[in-house]
Amino acid sequence: xxxxxxxxxxxxxxxxxxxxxxxxxxxxxxxxxxxxxxxxxxxxxxxxxxxxxxxxxxxxxxxxxxxxxxxxxxxxxxxxxxxxxxxxxxxxxxxxxxxxxxxxxxxxxxxxxxxxxxxxxxxxxxxxxxxxxxxxxxxxxxxxxxxxxxxxxxxxxxxxxxxxxxxxxxxxxxxxxxxxxxxxxxxxxxxxxxxxxxxxxxxxxxxxxxxxxxxxxxxxxxxxxxxxxxxxxxxxxxxxxxxxxxxxxxxxxxxxxxxxxxxxxxxxxxxxxxxxxxxxxxxxxxxxxxxxxxxxxxxxxxxxxxxxxxxxxxxxxxxxxxxxxxxxxxxxxxxxxxxxxxxxxxxxxxxxxxxxxxxxxxxxxxxxxx
Ligand code: GYE
Numbered sequence: 001x002x003x004x005x006x007x008x009x010x011x012x013x014x015x016x017x018x019x020x021x022x023x024x025x026x027x028x029x030x031x032x033x034x035x036x037x038x039x040x041x042x043x044x045x046x047x048x049x050x051x052x053x054x055x056x057x058x059x060x061x062x063x064x065x066x067x068x069x070x071x072x073x074x075x076x077x078x079x080x081x082x083x084x085x086x087x088x089x090x091x092x093x094x095x096x097x098x099x100x101x102x103x104x105x106x107x108x109x110x111x112x113x114x115x116x117x118x119x120x121x122x123x124x125x126x127x128x129x130x131x132x133x134x135x136x137x138x139x140x141x142x143x144x145x146x147x148x149x150x151x152x153x154x155x156x157x158x159x160x161x162x163x164x165x166x167x168x169x170x171x172x173x174x175x176x177x178x179x180x181x182x183x184x185x186x187x188x189x190x191x192x193x194x195x196x197x198x199x200x201x202x203x204x205x206x207x208x209x210x211x212x213x214x215x216x217x218x219x220x221x222x223x224x225x226x227x228x229x230x231x232x233x234x235x236x237x238x239x240x241x242x243x244x245x246x247x248x249x250x251x252x253x254x255x256x257x258x259x260x261x262x263x264x265x266x267x268x269x270x271x272x273x274x275x276x277x278x279x280x281x282x283x284x285x286x287x288x289x290x291x292x293x294x295x296x297x298x299x300x301x302x303x304x305x306x307x308x309x310x311x312x313x314x315x316x317x318x319x320x321x322x323x324x325x326x327x328x329x330x331x332x333x334x335x336x337x338x339x340x341x342x343x344x345x346x347x348x349x350x351x352x353x354x355x356x357x358x359x360x361x362x363x364x365x366x367x368x369x370x
Pocket of ligand 1 (some may be wrong): 082083084085086160161211239264265266294295315
């Protein structure tokens with residue numbers, strides 16, 4: 001294994017609060033139990049919204065206000081329950097689109113199955129819901145059902161991840177800029193390595209998801225600018241802890257000369273840490289391997305604070321307020337933006353100063369809402 005060179009900026013500040021046994025199965029890293037994917041949508045109600053609606057200048061299509069009386073019916077075809085990020089995102093939608101807030105939310109966990117997600121959207125169309133939110137499992141394959149929703153006159157919000165369908169087929173899209181996230185990770189790595197070689201292993205997210213495609217593209221943009229960086233391998237860990245562990249175990253069998261592991265979400269990073277622990281490979285600001293992660297969920301940032309994940313690029317899961325902002329405008333007969341960006345930032349372990357990221361502290365962690 002190649003030894004990581006530690007520059008002058010990178011003094012280690014491991015804290016006494018370091019978690020014992022990184023990524024072990026007792027960590028609260030798993031999402032709630034799955035809903036039956038093929039089951040009919042369940043109506044859910046919960047606490048009031050926590051987030052602020054998007055303040056977006058009017059730009060595109062206005063829709064007819066909902067015709068179903070006072071209660072606004074919203075269908076949400078959610079990706080699944082693969083990660084902590086997803087659990088926070090689901091809770092945020094359930095809290096925001098609550099009965100107390102005047103909504104009837106039909107929530108379906110599509111269990112990472114594209115066919116189930118398409119049929120779920122068809123079900124929402126048949127039920128004549130007022131609005132449909134889709135967090136697309138994969139970016140391809142949406143034209144037909146989006147056309148069906150449009151023909152039925154139901155506004156569709158593409159949330160979190162993107163589709164590659166023509167934008168005229170849906171009302172609006174919102175989410176994080178995944179390419180920018182990948183570039184942030186790469187830019188930080190270039191700054192941190194300061195000219196040293198990188199032999200990189202990438203644990204990608206789910207195949208065909210825009211979060212995977214964008215983070216990969218963005219990171220590769222920076223790889224292309226660094227002639228002494230090599231991506232040794234890049235495999236999908238499906239955005240799960242088990243997937244991250246499995247891919248890392250197979251990487252460890254095949255490669256002995258890596259000094260960077262890029263995990264496209266926190267749960268994969270937990271699994272990768274388990275695999276490296278089992279193989280006696282050290283990582284973090286005190287070890288041989290630099291771990292970069294994405295999401296910056298609470299537990300992921302705890303590992304960043306502990307110096308185990310060196311850089312963690314945020315993707316904010318609290319996006320329901322933006323969707324509600326769009327729906328309120330449509331209800332009022334106003335036009336909405338074609339696209340709303342949910343902004344995020346990156347975080348680095350204590351002892352590191354970066355132009356691209358916030359240095360972690362207990363205060364930063366305590367201020368996390370998810
Ligand atoms: O990074 C991952 C989740 O689409 C941004 O999906 C989301 C990604 C997130 O499973 O944890």
